[in-house]
Amino acid sequence: MSAAATPFRRLLLPAGALLGAAFVGIQFIRPPLENPPVTGDFQAPVAVKNIVQRACYDCHSNQTDLRWFDKVAPVYWQVAGHVKEGRTGLNFSTWQSLPPADQKAKLWESVNQILAGAMPLSEYTLAHPEAKVSAQDVAVLKQYVASLAKSPPADTAKLNAADRQYRHWQSNKTASTAVPVAPNGIAYLPDYKNWQAISTTERFDNGTMRVVFGNNVAMQAIREKRIKPWPSGTAFAKVAWDQLADAQGNVRPGAFKQVEYMLKDDRKYAATKGWGWARFKTDKLVPYGKDALFTTECIRCHQPQQHNDFVFTQPLRP
Structure with a gap:
């Protein structure tokens, strides 16, 4: 080992220790993320419900299931922010509190978000591949939403x-x-x-x-x-x-x-x-x-x- 490498190594060890301590320290900075009670869960045919639960519930329900890597800061901070924002826009755990017309509108909007590639978030599916929505899944969702909009008779x-x-x-x-x-x-x-x-x-x-x-x-x-x-x-x-x-x-x-x-x-x-x-x-x-x-x-x-x-x-x- 050269003489020049020795001082560098002496600096590297304290820097690594400092970074390690900082990493441990940020684990105690945790925005609250709780699962409130489910007051009116989303009801749909089994095939539809399974897709929605798998692809949407972690951010859009009170049944968020964090994996171990979701709980590690700073990733946890981003996850908590996504869940908070997701529940604000659409919460399947309070679904029954929405009027029927609003339920249809939310489903219509959700399917269009999926078709546009905006949902589920790409950074989420990268770490949670099971949440990806396949072409077959999309077909099931589209058929279900279409079934809710039957042409009304003459009124x-x-x-x-x-x-x-x-x-x-x-x-x-x-x-x-x-x-x-x-x-x-x-x-x-x-x-x-x-x-x-x-x-x-x-x-x-x-x-x-x-x-x-x-x-x-x-x-x-x-x-x-x-x-x-x-x-x-x-x-x-x-x-x-x-x-x-x-x-x-x-x-x-x-x-x-x-x-x-x-x-x-x-x-x-x-x-x-x-x-x-x-x-x-x-x-x-x-x-x-x-x-x-x-x-x-x-x-x-x-x-x-x-x-x-x-x-x-x-x-x-x-």
């Missing part, structure tokens, strides 16, 4: 409700009312009715049909193929109606359900991925959300489309 009451809503609008279209404002400060934009249609979509889980409108900035960006990312000033409005069938089987829009906005401003909305989010429900235009934190739900839903600047519905191509 005369809903058709009449839509007609009454339209007549009410016609008789009050000149009335002056206060403009509703979402909890994050974004006001309802009635001018969306003058924007151009970009695309259409539907939610088979809740029986609605939707049209996505874009303002002039959005339309120019489409013409110039500058949509990744969309320029600041872009505005979208997604308008939803009941999807109804009459006695002859003709599909038509029913009552107005809601309008949702996405407003692009990289500086103003930097904290919410560059987009301002807002939703106004029913013909009374009731702002959605108890406080400004409702945007967390919007971002979480759109996260799989971050490569498309968080926009799900792409423009129709000629």
Whole structure:
């Protein structure tokens, strides 16, 4: 051994001891992660339940099963954060507390997250390969979600409700009312009715049909193929109606359900991925959300489309 190597070795041993002590010390820094009681577990056919338990329950239920390597800091810190966030967005252990319509919506969203490759998290499946969702698993989940959205028969009451809503609008279209404002400060934009249609979509889980409108900035960006990312000033409005069938089987829009906005401003909305989010429900235009934190739900839903600047519905191509 050379004389130069000896001092290096003398430095290496204390450094290793210090790192070892630090590693042991951080094991005592442990954010709380408990499993609260299950108050209403997710119920589904066995094949569906098995997939959901295997792929989702560790982060999206009160039945988190930590492996030994999940308990070692600093990995534990990341795991605890994922579980906390996962339970906030979707908790299968309190599933029965959700109204049936919300259950369908959550399942629809979850399957779309899986299809987009956003869930389960890639870093999670790397250490937990059993949580990977195969093509066969996806087929089972899609079939189950589709079975929950059977086409409704002709609904005369809903058709009449839509007609009454339209007549009410016609008789009050000149009335002056206060403009509703979402909890994050974004006001309802009635001018969306003058924007151009970009695309259409539907939610088979809740029986609605939707049209996505874009303002002039959005339309120019489409013409110039500058949509990744969309320029600041872009505005979208997604308008939803009941999807109804009459006695002859003709599909038509029913009552107005809601309008949702996405407003692009990289500086103003930097904290919410560059987009301002807002939703106004029913013909009374009731702002959605108890406080400004409702945007967390919007971002979480759109996260799989971050490569498309968080926009799900792409423009129709000629």
